[in-house]
Amino acid sequence: MITAHRLTKTYGRRTAVDNVSFTVEPGRVTGFLGPNGAGKSTTMRMVLGLDRPTSGSVTVNGRRYADSPAPLREVGALLEARALHPGRSARDHLRWLAVSNGIPSARVDEVLDLVGLTTVAGQRVGRFSLGMGQRLGIAAALLGDPPVVVLDEPVNGLDPEGIRWVRTLARDLAAEGRTVFVSSHLMAEMAQTADHLLVIGRGRVLADCSTADFISDHAASYVRVRTPQHDAVATVLRRHGLDVAAHGGELRVQGLDAAAVGELVGHAGLLLHELTLVRSSLEDAFMTLTADSVEYAATPAGAQR
Numbered sequence: 001m002i003t004a005h006r007l008t009k010t011y012g013r014r015t016a017v018d019n020v021s022f023t024v025e026p027g028r029v030t031g032f033l034g035p036n037g038a039g040k041s042t043t044m045r046m047v048l049g050l051d052r053p054t055s056g057s058v059t060v061n062g063r064r065y066a067d068s069p070a071p072l073r074e075v076g077a078l079l080e081a082r083a084l085h086p087g088r089s090a091r092d093h094l095r096w097l098a099v100s101n102g103i104p105s106a107r108v109d110e111v112l113d114l115v116g117l118t119t120v121a122g123q124r125v126g127r128f129s130l131g132m133g134q135r136l137g138i139a140a141a142l143l144g145d146p147p148v149v150v151l152d153e154p155v156n157g158l159d160p161e162g163i164r165w166v167r168t169l170a171r172d173l174a175a176e177g178r179t180v181f182v183s184s185h186l187m188a189e190m191a192q193t194a195d196h197l198l199v200i201g202r203g204r205v206l207a208d209c210s211t212a213d214f215i216s217d218h219a220a221s222y223v224r225v226r227t228p229q230h231d232a233v234a235t236v237l238r239r240h241g242l243d244v245a246a247h248g249g250e251l252r253v254q255g256l257d258a259a260a261v262g263e264l265v266g267h268a269g270l271l272l273h274e275l276t277l278v279r280s281s282l283e284d285a286f287m288t289l290t291a292d293s294v295e296y297a298a299t300p301a302g303a304q305r
């Protein structure tokens with residue numbers, strides 16, 4: 001379990017992480033979501049003792065990571081920046097890590113196999129693609145068979161097969177009872193991987209809830225109505241207290257499900273050409289939630305004046 005209590009990190013006058021409290025529970029995948037610059041990496045670095053909090057604290061299984069006698073056996077981590085010796089082979093890189101952490105070298109071949117790098121284990125890592133580097137980073141994270149796994153943007157640079165592999169791996173690790181904390185700026189990807197979501201923007205927690213609750217709370221829906229009797233239908237629906245907005249040739253209706261909207265229109269003796277429940281995508285929900293906290297927002301062309 002990872003527990004952060006009023007965790008804060010400032011760099012000069014900039015507050016990267018602002019009074020953040022959360023727990024990451026074992027046995028499930030917790031997705032750590034936020035737009036670029038939200039403070040995800042800084043938080044993860046503090047979890048791993050690589051950055052010192054300005055105030056507040058964070059513990060892993062009840063103690064600070066820096067106080068752990070065998071860190072690699074306690075927490076496995078993949079961080080965004082890769083620090084690899086380019087001339088070393090993948091196997092040598094892992095062997096070196098294993099030896100320096102008192103892990104039997106037989107474990108090296110196990111993790112190479114687990115991440116699908118066995119056939120290229122003798123190649124120099126300097127020639128690895130981004131995706132192979134990510135796999136090697138994950139192999140290193142799993143070397144100590146740790147109960148807590150922290151992955152910062154693990155799907156960066158992976159192809160669709162690789163992305164699916166990371167998703168399955170994260171879920172398998174959680175199913176084994178481990179604490180799995182995975183960051184991403186991709187909402188849709190996280191929705192498929194994580195059981196629980198921690199969403200941050202500008203260093204603050206915006207949501208801390210199950211993925212299912214996030215979807216039902218934030219992914220708005222409306223009923224699309226197409227009718228040749230546009231104005232009459234809008235009047236009837238509004239008279240029943242529904243929120244009706246005209247968009248081009250369609251009406252967007254909120255407040256009742258599609259069947260109930262259809263019945264109201266039918267009872268009024270009016271015609272319907274289309275009745276569809278439209279859900280906004282999760283990506284839209286995430287953008288709406290974090291809109292005020294995006295560090296580098298593009299201004300739509302023409303909106304500058």
Ligand SMILES: Nc1ncnc2c1ncn2[C@@H]1O[C@H](COP(=O)(O)OP(=O)(O)OP(=O)(O)O)[C@@H](O)[C@H]1O
Nearest residue numbers: 011014016034035036037038039040041042043185
């Ligand atoms: N070493 C540092 N010195 C100064 N500012 C920093 C430092 N590290 C991070 N920041 C700032 O802190 C804020 C949070 O950065 P962080 O990298 O944690 O965000 P992030 O959510 O991981 O974003 P990304 O997905 O872009 O990596 C940003 O405004 C960033 O510019």
